Amino acid sequence: xxxxxxxxxxxxxxxxxxxxxxxxxxxxxxxxxxxxxxxxxxxxxxxxxxxxxxxxxxxxxxxxxxxxxxxxxxxxxxxxxxxxxxxxxxxxxxxxxxxxxxxxxxxxxxxxxxxxxxxxxxxxxxxxxxxxxxxxxxxxxxxxxxxxxxxxxxxxxxxxxxxxxxxxxxxxxxxxxxxxxxxxxxxxxxxxxxxxxxxxxxxxxxxxxxxxxxxxxxxxxxxxxxxxxxxxxxxxxxxxxxxxxxxxxxxxxxxxxxxxxxxxxxxxxxxxxxxxxxxxxxxxxxxxxxxxxxxxxxxxxxxxxxxxxxxxxxxx
Amino acid sequence: xxxxxxxxxxxxxxxxxxxxxxxxxxxxxxxxxxxxxxxxxxxxxxxxxxxxxxxxxxxxxxxxxxxxxxxxxxxxxxxxxxxxxxxxxxxxxxxxxxxxxxxxxxxxxxxxxxxxxxxxxxxxxxxxxxxxxxxxxxxxxxxxxxxxxxxxxxxxxxxxxxxxxxxxxxxxxxxxxxxxxxxxxxxxxxxxxxxxxxxxxxxxxxxxxxxxxxxxxxxxxxxxxxxxxxxxxxxxxxxxxxxxxxxxxxxxxxxxxxxxxxxxxxxxxxxxxxxxxxxxxxxxxxxxxxxxxxxxxxxxxxxxxxxxxxxxxxxx
Numbered sequence: 001x002x003x004x005x006x007x008x009x010x011x012x013x014x015x016x017x018x019x020x021x022x023x024x025x026x027x028x029x030x031x032x033x034x035x036x037x038x039x040x041x042x043x044x045x046x047x048x049x050x051x052x053x054x055x056x057x058x059x060x061x062x063x064x065x066x067x068x069x070x071x072x073x074x075x076x077x078x079x080x081x082x083x084x085x086x087x088x089x090x091x092x093x094x095x096x097x098x099x100x101x102x103x104x105x106x107x108x109x110x111x112x113x114x115x116x117x118x119x120x121x122x123x124x125x126x127x128x129x130x131x132x133x134x135x136x137x138x139x140x141x142x143x144x145x146x147x148x149x150x151x152x153x154x155x156x157x158x159x160x161x162x163x164x165x166x167x168x169x170x171x172x173x174x175x176x177x178x179x180x181x182x183x184x185x186x187x188x189x190x191x192x193x194x195x196x197x198x199x200x201x202x203x204x205x206x207x208x209x210x211x212x213x214x215x216x217x218x219x220x221x222x223x224x225x226x227x228x229x230x231x232x233x234x235x236x237x238x239x240x241x242x243x244x245x246x247x248x249x250x251x252x253x254x255x256x257x258x259x260x261x262x263x264x265x266x267x268x269x270x271x272x273x274x275x276x277x278x279x280x281x282x283x284x285x286x287x288x289x290x291x292x293x294x295x296x297x298x299x300x301x302x303x304x305x306x307x308x309x310x311x312x313x314x315x316x
Numbered sequence: 317x318x319x320x321x322x323x324x325x326x327x328x329x330x331x332x333x334x335x336x337x338x339x340x341x342x343x344x345x346x347x348x349x350x351x352x353x354x355x356x357x358x359x360x361x362x363x364x365x366x367x368x369x370x371x372x373x374x375x376x377x378x379x380x381x382x383x384x385x386x387x388x389x390x391x392x393x394x395x396x397x398x399x400x401x402x403x404x405x406x407x408x409x410x411x412x413x414x415x416x417x418x419x420x421x422x423x424x425x426x427x428x429x430x431x432x433x434x435x436x437x438x439x440x441x442x443x444x445x446x447x448x449x450x451x452x453x454x455x456x457x458x459x460x461x462x463x464x465x466x467x468x469x470x471x472x473x474x475x476x477x478x479x480x481x482x483x484x485x486x487x488x489x490x491x492x493x494x495x496x497x498x499x500x501x502x503x504x505x506x507x508x509x510x511x512x513x514x515x516x517x518x519x520x521x522x523x524x525x526x527x528x529x530x531x532x533x534x535x536x537x538x539x540x541x542x543x544x545x546x547x548x549x550x551x552x553x554x555x556x557x558x559x560x561x562x563x564x565x566x567x568x569x570x571x572x573x574x575x576x577x578x579x580x581x582x583x584x585x586x587x588x589x590x591x592x593x594x595x596x597x598x599x600x601x602x603x604x605x606x607x608x609x610x611x612x613x614x615x616x617x618x619x620x621x622x623x624x625x626x627x628x629x630x631x632x
Contacts, residue, residue, distance in 0.1 A: 025341035273362045273591040273622035306589035314630045
């Protein structure tokens with residue numbers, strides 16, 4: 001079976017998103033290395049525009065649309081980082097963006113999304129279906145859906161994080177990213193395994209949202225009911241397009257607990273001086289808590305986002 | 317009068333400290349620009365080794381010592397970032413470091429300093445003199461004092477932050493750094509004014525520790541009794557060597573309140589996803605709260621450190 005994306009798609013994405021996505025810094029920390037027993041290179045997507053890697057995929061899809069489609073607008077449903085990313089990328093090309101968000105989404109995320117010029121349509125998570133609402137808007141305006149992960153342009157865009165990271169670090173033993181629907185991991189695995197065929201690519205998943213872990217071990221996509229502090233990783237099921245890539249190219253999924261994620265967020269803040277949201281810290285937690293197999297020395301870790309409210313930090 | 321350092325000393329420092337100090341990233345933020353009305357380039361010394369710019373000066377002095385002096389060891393008195401920086405630089409060249417700290421210094425800073433292999437000697441801030449204690453240790457071992465700011469090698473080392481920043485940004489209208497004793501500002505002013513003669517160099521000082529502000533307006537070094545949340549800027553008086561440089565090369569000092577500093581720390585954390593300590597945020601506070609004169613568009617801001625305890629964040 002031909003996979004949904006190839007390394008050349010990631011390279012094309014890197015060219016396409018250059019005017020919009022930031023080349024984020026790669027940081028190291030002697031303290032983290034000492035505690036984890038590895039040599040770790042952090043790709044800081046928490047310092048990305050919009051506070052997360054999501055702009056890479058959204059920009060790749062939106063910047064590839066013809067002018068006629070852009071004029072009709074784009075639609076996304078998300079209460080989180082994908083909403084902001086879609087709004088930012090749409091504004092860049094003056095395309096009207098509509099974001100479908102649950103009415104109880106964090107006010108800060110709603111305000112941030114609105115500040116980028118997007119129209120927000122809210123729905124009740126208890127009585128409405130966001131897919132149906134998005135579908136109605138799409139049909140009404142003949143607009144384009146920007147899906148959160150299960151689309152070749154989104155997956156290829158997210159892979160540019162690994163491309164930039166490996167360009168800076170050179171050869172690594174392993175690469176690890178958080179896994180929600182698998183867009184980031186599938187894109188990163190695609191380019192990483194082409195650049196460095198011997199690199200081991202891992203996903204980090206919360207114990208309470210282990211759908212990709214279960215799916216890989218059972219050989220088919222299975223669903224779970226996610227409950228985890230990592231709100232960006234609460235996707236119930238791997239993507240139709242992302243899953244075959246993970247089956248082919250990923251070494252495996254390692255699981256981290258919410259407590260391990262919390263401790264890692266704290267460590268990254270106190271020691272590296274960077275704010276990473278729980279979802280964004282899952283890969284780092286896996287390394288810090290020794291979940292990777294032995295023999296791995298140099299490892300790249302994608303810190304995928306940093307959007308957490310100040311008030312919530314006190315709970316850590 | 318010949319000034320204590322010249323631009324060539326900063327260039328020499330940049331070469332000398334290369335193996336030890338990190339070239340920190342320069343970040344920008346559309347949100348900060350919108351709120352401040354400037355185009356701001358942040359030099360992130362909070363992401364520096366040891367969590368602050370201090371390693372630049374300490375490394376420059378220590379790496380310039382002959383082997384015989386290194387064998388006898390180095391001594392610093394500091395309860396803060398300078399202690400850690402001295403310990404890190406000394407360890408790099410296997411020189412025994414002794415740090416004189418108040419017995420009530422934050423445990424986290426003591427532990428960090430000890431973790432870098434330094435010996436810590438504590439004293440009571442109420443009954444002992446840290447200078448006398450340091451003097452006794454210096455004489456006993458014939459060791460070398462690493463002063464916190466008033467030394468040409470320290471000043472030249474700190475200036476490398478501005479050198480790196482301007483190498484990345486190109487021409488700026490202004491540059492602003494926090495001011496404690498003036499080591500960072502004098503070093504940065506020296507190289508910045510040589511590279512870009514028209515650049516306006518400002519210092520940012522807390523209202524409650526405005527010794528440099530008063531000294532510049534009175535034309536001589538005067539003392540104050542500092543009380544500010546910015547513990548790294550509580551020096552009571554400008555340095556003997558730093559002050560003439562500020563008189564010659566600085567455009568002026570702008571004052572910020574503790575509330576403005578707190579709000580800026582919060583903004584930098586929530587929006588830029590980086591942890592900056594109160595002292596380190598003084599320059600950013602001056603820009604965010606419109607303390608710079610009008611007509612300045614592109615401004616470089618040195619975020620000088622990020623060492624703040626997680627528990628203290630809740631108070632912001």
